Amino acid sequence: xxxxPIRILIAKPGLDGHDRGAKVVAIALRNAGFEVxxxxxxxxxxxxxxxxxxxxxxxxxxxxxxxxxxPIAEKLMAKLKQTGMDDKIVLIGGNIPERDIPSxxxxxVVGVFPTGSPFDEIASFIQSKTLKVS
Amino acid sequence: MSAKIREVVLESGIQVKPVxxxxxxxxxxxxxxxxxxPFTRGIHPYMYRQRPxxxxxxxxxGAPHETNQRFKFLIENGQNxxxxxxxxPTQMGLDSSDPLAEGEVGRVGMAVDTLADMEVAFAxxxxxxxxxxxxxxxxxxxxxxxxxxxxxxxxIPLAEVRGTAQNDILKEYIGRGxxxxxxxxxxxxxxxxIEFCARHAPKYYPVSVCGYHIRESGANPxxxxxxxxxxAKEYIKRGLGRGLxxxxxxxxxxxxxxxxxxxxxxxxKFRAARRLWARxxxxxxxxxxxxxxxxxMIAGGGGGGLTIEQPENNIVRGAYYALISALSGTQTMAxxxxxxxxxxxxxxxxxxxxxxxxxxxxxxxxxDTVDPLAGSYYVESLTNEIEAxxxxxxxxxxxxxxxxxxxxxxxxxxxxxxxxAFAYEKGIQDGSIPKVGVNRYRMEEEKRDVAxxxxxxxxxxxxxxxxxxxxxxxxxNAVKAALEKVRDAASSDQNLMPSLLxxxxxxxxxGEITGVLxxxxxxxxxxxxx
Numbered sequence: 001x002x003x004x005p006i007r008i009l010i011a012k013p014g015l016d017g018h019d020r021g022a023k024v025v026a027i028a029l030r031n032a033g034f035e036v037x038x039x040x041x042x043x044x045x046x047x048x049x050x051x052x053x054x055x056x057x058x059x060x061x062x063x064x065x066x067x068x069x070x071p072i073a074e075k076l077m078a079k080l081k082q083t084g085m086d087d088k089i090v091l092i093g094g095n096i097p098e099r100d101i102p103s104x105x106x107x108x109v110v111g112v113f114p115t116g117s118p119f120d121e122i123a124s125f126i127q128s129k130t131l132k133v134s
Numbered sequence: 135m136s137a138k139i140r141e142v143v144l145e146s147g148i149q150v151k152p153v154x155x156x157x158x159x160x161x162x163x164x165x166x167x168x169x170x171x172p173f174t175r176g177i178h179p180y181m182y183r184q185r186p187x188x189x190x191x192x193x194x195x196g197a198p199h200e201t202n203q204r205f206k207f208l209i210e211n212g213q214n215x216x217x218x219x220x221x222x223p224t225q226m227g228l229d230s231s232d233p234l235a236e237g238e239v240g241r242v243g244m245a246v247d248t249l250a251d252m253e254v255a256f257a258x259x260x261x262x263x264x265x266x267x268x269x270x271x272x273x274x275x276x277x278x279x280x281x282x283x284x285x286x287x288x289x290i291p292l293a294e295v296r297g298t299a300q301n302d303i304l305k306e307y308i309g310r311g312x313x314x315x316x317x318x319x320x321x322x323x324x325x326x327x328i329e330f331c332a333r334h335a336p337k338y339y340p341v342s343v344c345g346y347h348i349r350e351s352g353a354n355p356x357x358x359x360x361x362x363x364x365x366a367k368e369y370i371k372r373g374l375g376r377g378l379x380x381x382x383x384x385x386x387x388x389x390x391x392x393x394x395x396x397x398x399x400x401x402x403k404f405r406a407a408r409r410l411w412a413r414x415x416x417x418x419x420x421x422x423x424x425x426x427x428x429x430x431m432i433a434g435g436g437g438g439g440l441t442i443e444q445p446e447n448n449i450v451r452g453a454y455y456a457l458i459s460a461l462s463g464t465q466t467m468a469x470x471x472x473x474x475x476x477x478x479x480x481x482x483x484x485x486x487x488x489x490x491x492x493x494x495x496x497x498x499x500x501x502d503t504v505d506p507l508a509g510s511y512y513v514e515s516l517t518n519e520i521e522a523x524x525x526x527x528x529x530x531x532x533x534x535x536x537x538x539x540x541x542x543x544x545x546x547x548x549x550x551x552x553x554x555a556f557a558y559e560k561g562i563q564d565g566s567i568p569k570v571g572v573n574r575y576r577m578e579e580e581k582r583d584v585a586x587x588x589x590x591x592x593x594x595x596x597x598x599x600x601x602x603x604x605x606x607x608x609x610x611n612a613v614k615a616a617l618e619k620v621r622d623a624a625s626s627d628q629n630l631m632p633s634l635l636x637x638x639x640x641x642x643x644x645g646e647i648t649g650v651l652x653x654x655x656x657x658x659x660x661x662x663x664x
Contacts, residue, residue: 015222016209017311020351023552024559026664040660041228041311044234066222067477067589071237097476111269115475116442118563 006130007057011020011048013064013072013117013118021094021115023064028119034126045075053086058130064094065115089129093117144399145558146356148519152509154527154533163518164409165662168504170424172412174405174517176463177428182501188466189491190267190432191484194244196593197600198254201244205259207481208592213488215265217468218255219243225312226646227273230541230597239594243269243479245653247645249638252280253300253372255285255326261285267298267342267432272314274301275323276313276647279634282335290408298339298388301327305344305657307542308551311349314648315544319655323630325372330631332373332383341369342390342432348563349392350438352555355403356520358392360527362540363407363414366424370419380419383424388465394439404433404462432466433459444571448472453490460500461507467491548594552664601643608641616648617639624654658661 005101012019012025019041030036037055039048052060064072069092080086093113101112110127140422142150145500151158164172169179179185183354183457191208193216194201223235229247230239246252256266261284272355273305278299285295303320306313308483326339326505331340345362353361391407392398411429413419435455440448459467469487471479479487491580507513511518531543535541542548561567621634637647 015226015228015234016242017306017310017313019310019311020552020555021523023664024352024556027552027556028559030664036664037662041660052493057226066238067241068237068479095476119560120563 001083005033005035006126007035007037007055008059008061008126009039009048009052009055009057010035010061010095011051011098012041013043013045013048013062013076014066014068015042016064016066016068017041018065025061025063025093025119025122029123029126032119032123045079046070047091048062048076049079049083052076053085057088059089059126060092061091061093062098064092067095069094069096070100073104073107073109076096081108089126091126092121093122144396145354146227146520146523147354148516148523149397150570151509154515156382156511158511158515158636160515163514165508166255166516167416171416171427172409173428175407175467175508175580176535177408177430179504180458181463181504182495184493186501187464187491188215188265189213189216189488190217190265190466190468191471191479192219193479193484194255194588195242195478196244196329197596198244198251200240201255202257202259204330205255208484208488208647209259209264210494211485211488215267215466216259216352218269219268220268221245222312224644225270225272227314227644227651228599231641232645236596237591237594239597241589244279244596245593246277247597247642247643248604249283250309250600250604250641251276251281252284256288261288262290263297264295265298267297267300269300271300271303271306271310271312272320273648274299274303274646275327275630276634276638276644277629278327278340283635283639287434292335293339295335296337298342299327299652300343300344300390301341302365302390304368304542305320305362306338308547309347310344313658315651315655316658317539319452319624320658321368321372324369325376326630327371328383328387329374329376329378329629331386332378336382336386340384340459341366341386341387343369344390344441346392346434346436348551350436350565352551352553352558354393354554355399356527357554358524359403359407359410359524360531360616361387362391362413363524364528364531368416370540375417380421381423381426384415384419385423385428386428389429389431392432392438392452392573393433393434393458396452397454397458398513398516399520400458400512401462402513402520404464405505405513405517407431407522408463408516408522410524414541419450420649430465432468433462433464434468435459435470437470437474440470440472441569442475443570444577445472445475447571448475449486449490450486453494456490456494457500461495461505463505484578513664517595521569523542524597543661545663548661549663563606604641605643610642611645613637613642617642617646620647620652621650624651 091111168175201243214291321363327340343366345358412427415427449472471483473483616637
């Protein structure tokens with residue numbers, strides 16, 4: 001059984017400053033018993049990667065509302081693969097059109113949670129995916 | 135008779151009675167006449183009978199010439215003012231060629247690297263007839279400088295330039311997030327623009343204080359006004375610190391406020407806000423001129439009320455928001471378009487928003503008489519209650535948090551608003567806050583098939599090429615000299631505007647100017663408190 005609580009990095013990549021969703025989900029996941037770290041705004045993919053490494057998180061949740069989710073996901077997934085850190089579970093939330101979900105999954109993103117996704121759904125998804133890992 | 139009476143508590147925490155009567159209206163509260171202190175009923179004696187509200191949709195995307203086309207489309211269709219959207223690199227002071235701008239050039243607004251881009255964006259648009267609002271904050275000062283030079287090239291002297299810059303940096307730290315510099319130099323830039331406009335461009339509105347984004351980030355209606363007013367008071371103090379008289383500039387500070395949520399609560403909020411502002415300006419700042427005491431606003435239908443689900447329902451919501459705005463005596467109106475929970479508004483969606491406002495004012499007789507809800511037992515009682523609560527919340531900012539600059543620097547307001555946003559979202563998810571199509575009458579099988587605004591990744595290359603051409607043509611020595619003057623002004627307490635005007639005239643890029651300011655000011659490190 002896991003003794004260590006699951007650690008989640010909520011990250012805001014890119015220039016977009018709309019962080020309501022990121023903060024709300026961070027609070028919800030913390031209330032659900034996870035250890036949550038929030039990066040704050042304007043993070044580059046490299047900064048997010050470094051924080052994920054330093055904080056030794058199990059899950060990286062990207063919050064993206066600007067429409068730039070595909071290029072950002074592509075970059076992060078490539079970096080994780082290169083460094084052998086592709087065991088990290090990457091989730092994306094935000095303003096994500098349905099037609100982009102298959103492309104994100106193909107890149108290796110494990111879960112996509114468009115705006116309005118229920119907190120319980122996100123929490124139990126993380127719970128189920130991290131159980132399989134450990 | 136046995137059916138229970140439903141309990142109603144507004145977002146602001148106010149309990150609503152099932153029936154209001156004459157005794158609910160405090161006879162000591164001044165309602166007054168429209169156009170007279172304390173302006174509860176509106177800032178003009180005849181309001182829309184004399185002049186309808188201005189309609190100003192937010193627009194801008196892609197290359198400056200594309201934005202120019204959308205502007206002309208909106209003007210041809212009867213819009214009489216513009217609200218310019220800039221892309222995120224521009225808002226963050228980055229040139230299109232900056233690696234951090236990758237994937238974002240022209241995506242959510244137009245890309246501006248140099249004065250040349252602003253010249254293209256406003257080509258053929260008479261800036262003395264169309265009132266232009268620039269939605270720009272951290273780099274408002276250099277963008278305003280570009281705008282002033284474009285106007286000058288159209289033959290409009292600085293003293294005659296009209297328009298508005300959003301230029302409210304304190305709210306960027308609370309919501310919206312397009313900040314660059316630390317709080318203190320951020321606010322100093324606001325002081326510079328206020329002082330410059332008061333002395334040289336007196337018809338220009340240098341700051342539009344945004345309760346809008348504070349509410350969109352999670353604040354309730356009372357907090358929206360309380361934090362906006364705490365911010366506006368701070369800017370006024372900065373203006374006074376420059377030796378200006380309150381009556382010489384405070385009337386040119388306007389407000390951008392939000393509409394969604396309970397119908398009557400919003401209307402009462404605006405009436406209360408107008409009355410309270412008049413009192414603050416007269417009693418705390420000693421203004422003598424009634425114009426200074428008038429709270430001028432754009433009250434716009436907010437994205438926060440719109441839903442991804444069943445997006446066409448947002449057209450109906452927009453119409454109600456427009457009605458609220460008109461019944462609240464707004465000066466300017468804008469509506470988020472029905473597809474805005476998904477995408478940048480398509481031309482069709484933007485046009486429906488514009489038509490919604492035109493139908494309201496031209497078909498419905500909404501402007502036939504001033505403040506038609508005045509004297510309503512409920513509305514007047516709610517107006518009083520909300521005003522009292524705004525005063526209490528403002529005291530909290532002052533007494534408990536040590537003022538707005540401290541509260542924002544330490545992340546206190548941000549934390550407060552985030553927790554409020556969480557509680558709201560929980561209410562939506564558990565159904566205690568009703569939302570049609572989301573937690574009521576949901577249609578599970580529905581596909582999210584709104585037409586999306588196209589993004590052209592090649593436009594970044596075009597933008598980079600355009601700027602490279604400008605750089606090749608400009609006098610690089612003049613640029614270097616101008617940037618050094620910007621550095622000197624930033625390092626001293628000189629007003630930055632004259633050196634910024636010189637730099638943009640020499641076609642210095644926004645990235646170059648911002649780079650110099652970053653070297654002097656440093657960058658904001660965000661206090662993350664959850």
